[in-house]
Amino acid sequence: xxxxxxxxxxxxxxxxVLGLVLSILMSVFGIxxxxxxxxxxxxxxxxxxxxxxxxxxxxWMAKKxxxxxxxxxxxxxxxxxxxxxxxxxxxxxxxxxxxxxxxxSPEMNAFATGPSKNNSLVAVSTGLMHNMTRDEAEAVLAHxxxxxxxxxxxxxxxxxxxxxxxxxxxxKVLAGIVDNFLNSDEEGENSGGSxxxxxxxxxxxxxxxxxxxxxxxxxxxxxxFAADSGAAQLVGAHKMRAALERLRNNHESQLEGxxxxxxxxxxxxIADMFAxxxxxxxxxxxxx
Numbered sequence: 001x002x003x004x005x006x007x008x009x010x011x012x013x014x015x016x017v018l019g020l021v022l023s024i025l026m027s028v029f030g031i032x033x034x035x036x037x038x039x040x041x042x043x044x045x046x047x048x049x050x051x052x053x054x055x056x057x058x059x060w061m062a063k064k065x066x067x068x069x070x071x072x073x074x075x076x077x078x079x080x081x082x083x084x085x086x087x088x089x090x091x092x093x094x095x096x097x098x099x100x101x102x103x104x105s106p107e108m109n110a111f112a113t114g115p116s117k118n119n120s121l122v123a124v125s126t127g128l129m130h131n132m133t134r135d136e137a138e139a140v141l142a143h144x145x146x147x148x149x150x151x152x153x154x155x156x157x158x159x160x161x162x163x164x165x166x167x168x169x170x171x172k173v174l175a176g177i178v179d180n181f182l183n184s185d186e187e188g189e190n191s192g193g194s195x196x197x198x199x200x201x202x203x204x205x206x207x208x209x210x211x212x213x214x215x216x217x218x219x220x221x222x223x224x225f226a227a228d229s230g231a232a233q234l235v236g237a238h239k240m241r242a243a244l245e246r247l248r249n250n251h252e253s254q255l256e257g258x259x260x261x262x263x264x265x266x267x268x269x270i271a272d273m274f275a276x277x278x279x280x281x282x283x284x285x286x287x288x
Contacts, residue, residue, distance in 0.1 A: 017053070021045060039172045047165030055157045058113040059099070059121045068101035068123045078129055082141070086122055089142055089234055093149035098122045108132060108250045112144040113153060120148045136246050139231050139239040146230025152223045159219050163212040171204035213274060220276040228283055237287045244284050 025041060054061075062068065074080035082100050090097050096118035105125040114120030122144045128137060147153070179197040231240045277283075 017049075021049065034176075036173070039176075040169055043165045043169035043172065047163075047168055048161035051157045051161040051164060055153060056115045058115065058153065059119075062111070062113045062121060062123065063101065066103040066105070066123065068103040068121075070099050070101045070121075081134070082124065082129075085138055085141055086145065089145040090148075092234055093145060093230070095120075095145075095149050098145070098148060102126060102129070108247060110140050110144050112147045114148065116154065117148055117151055120153070122148070132243065132246055135235075135239045136243040139235050139243040142231035142234040143227045143240065143243075146227040146234070147223070150223065150226055150230065152227070156216065156220060156223065160216055163215055167205060167208040167212050171201055171208055174204050175201035217274050217276055221278045224277050224283065225286055228287060232287055241284055241287045244280050244287070247280055 025045065063070065071079045071083055074083055079102070082102070086100050087097050098112070098114065098120040099122070101121060101123040103123055103125055106127040107125055108128040108131050110122065110124040110128055112120060112122050122141065124137070124140070128140060132140065175197050178200045179194055182196050183194055228240055228244075
């Protein structure tokens with residue numbers, strides 16, 4: 001329930017901010033929201049704006065939604081090991097030390113998030129620390145640090161922004177065409193203002209949104225292979241393979257959104273093309 005409320009409040013705030021920005025821009029440039037230029041501006045502001053606001057809020061959202069505890073002064077040997085391991089790996093790849101956190105969950109998982117390479121968070125679950133060996137946990141941390149070093153958070157945000165913009169733009173244009181066709185005999189009907197326009201706009205956004213998620217998932221899987229390869233270079237391919245082998249007996253992931261995309265393990269998907277992570281067997285074989 002906490003995650004749902006946080007999600008709704010955050011998205012409402014984002015919509016209000018983007019709406020204000022859009023109103024100002026359209027007023028300054030004198031663009032109508034019914035022209036192609038206006039539709040493109042709406043699509044771009046909401047497409048990229050939502051993606052980048054989510055990116056800049058990602059660390060805060062991750063901490064709040066998972067209840068992660070950020071380690072500032074290690075309280076025990078495990079926290080000290082986590083801090084020193086991440087610090088060493090960050091130095092190896094040439095990035096600023098990420099924040100390191102632990103969150104309570106039975107699943108073996110970890111994730112990286114943050115708006116940039118030098119402003120990031122690496123978090124691990126209690127289930128991972130309890131069920132993996134130090135070598136396996138070290139490989140998982142190297143995988144997450146590689147995500148940060150590769151700039152994957154920004155890369156996928158840009159990809160998400162592009163596909164969001166296309167989804168919104170194409171949906172609104174097609175909805176306008178359908179609306180004009182259905183209401184062509186009605187006098188005084190303005191395209192973009194009828195109930196048929198809004199209904200078809202929503203329908204097209206759902207359809208194209210599903211198709212767009214395939215594109216985003218494809219790039220996400222590519223970044224997973226790259227992060228596995230980066231971890232293999234940092235700690236050795238044998239440790240990364242051992243960590244992936246251990247994940248065969250994992251609980252289903254409870255992470256959501258971008259945290260799932262940059263986690264070591266993903267949830268179940270109805271089809272491989274919608275999955276944010278490649279199958280474990282493919283990832284293990286790639287490391288061989």
